Amino acid sequence: NAGVTQTPKFRVLKTGQSMTLLCAQDMNHEYMYWYRQDPGMGLRLIHYSVGEGTTAKGEVPDGYNVSRLKKQNFLLGLESAAPSQTSVYFCASSPRVRPQHFGDGTRLSIL
Amino acid sequence: KQEVTQIPAALSVPEGENLVLNCSFTDSAIYNLQWFRQDPGKGLTSLLLIQSSQREQTSGRLNASLDKSSGRSTLYIAASQPGDSATYLCAGGRDDKIIFGKGTRLHILP
Numbered sequence: 583n584a585g586v587t588q589t590p591k592f593r594v595l596k597t598g599q600s601m602t603l604l605c606a607q608d609m610n611h612e613y614m615y616w617y618r619q620d621p622g623m624g625l626r627l628i629h630y631s632v633g634e635g636t637t638a639k640g641e642v643p644d645g646y647n648v649s650r651l652k653k654q655n656f657l658l659g660l661e662s663a664a665p666s667q668t669s670v671y672f673c674a675s676s677p678r679v680r681p682q683h684f685g686d687g688t689r690l691s692i693l
Numbered sequence: 694k695q696e697v698t699q700i701p702a703a704l705s706v707p708e709g710e711n712l713v714l715n716c717s718f719t720d721s722a723i724y725n726l727q728w729f730r731q732d733p734g735k736g737l738t739s740l741l742l743i744q745s746s747q748r749e750q751t752s753g754r755l756n757a758s759l760d761k762s763s764g765r766s767t768l769y770i771a772a773s774q775p776g777d778s779a780t781y782l783c784a785g786g787r788d789d790k791i792i793f794g795k796g797t798r799l800h801i802l803p
Contacts, residue, residue, distance in 0.1 A: 586736075613789070624795035625737075625782070632789055640790060672736055682727070684736035 584608050588673050588685035595663045595692050603658040603688050605673030611683070613676045614656035615640075616648060618669040619687075625672065631656055663692045695720040697785055699794035707802045710773050714797050716766040716783035723785040726759050726766045731780045731796070740781075741768070773801045 589604040605614065615630040617640075627640030631650040645667060647659045656675075660667060673685045696719045706712050716726070724745045729737040741750045741757040743766070749758040756769040766783055782796040 617793075622795070625784075625793040627790055627792075630789065638789065641792075674737075682739045682742070684729075684738070686736045687734075 586673055586675055586683050586685040588671075588688050590688060591686070592689045593691070595660075595690065597663060597665060597692060599663050600659070600661050601663065601690075602660075603671055603673075603690075605656045605658070605675075605685060607654055607656075607673075607675040607683065609675060609677070609683065610653070611675035611677050612653075613678065614650065615674045615676075616646075616656065616658045617672045617674065618642065618667075619672060620669050628658065628671075665692045668692045695723070695786060695792045697783060697792050697794040699781075699783060699797050701797060702795065703798040703800070705800040705802060706773060708773060708775060711769065711771050712773055712799075714768040714770070714781050714783075714799070716768070716785075716794055718764050718766070718785040718792075720785070720787060721761050721764055723761065723787050726757075726783060726785045727791070728755075728757050728766075728768050729782045729784065731782060733779075737782065770799075775801045775803050777801050 586607045616628040617625045619625050626642045629648040631637050634653040637648045649657045671688045698717045727742045728740045731737050743750050743759040754771040759766045778801045780796040780798045784791045784793045
């Protein structure tokens with residue numbers, strides 16, 4: 583049972599480049615979340631989804647887009663990466679509104 | 694706006710001691726409160742979840758309490774061990790979103 587899998591684990595981008603982070607869960611959870619974690623700022627919610635085909639904005643959604651075309655996958659996109667988006671990104675899933683299962687994170691550096 | 698505060702930001706205690714980590718929140722309408730552990734370079738692992746109708750939850754050497762009226766939760770760790778060294782985060786919220794505290798970095802001294 584893989585749980586929550588994030589791809590890739592590490593990435594370095596140049597300012598202005600685009601990329602997509604993939605989150606996959608095999609627990610049939612309805613809810614999925616994307617967070618970023620920065621030193622001194624804690625975990626902040628970027629976007630979330632309460633079911634297939636639905637998405638909603640979190641605390642810091644600007645500069646990011648998401649899609650939930652399949653129940654098991656939640657994609658986070660950066661259309662034009664900025665140095666301020668350098669962070670560790672975590673995906674989580676839950677059968678209810680309580681993130682209980684986290685991925686190991688994606689470390690993203692924007693140069 | 695919901696705010697979650699954890700004090701202290703860091704804590705070092707000798708092995709074997711009992712300790713308490715504190716979490717305070719501003720929104721008393723939260724429906725549950727969760728404690729997580731995070732090891733360096735890793736994701737979060739759920740430790741305990743307290744529903745709003747409950748006062749506490751226990752798992753092994755861990756006990757978490759919730760007092761919604763005062764906006765406080767505590768995580769009690771009994772007989773601490775070096776393997777307990779990690780960052781502990783609490784998270785509370787309502788509706789479809791939760792807010793995390795910034796965590797307490799715990800170091801158990803051998």
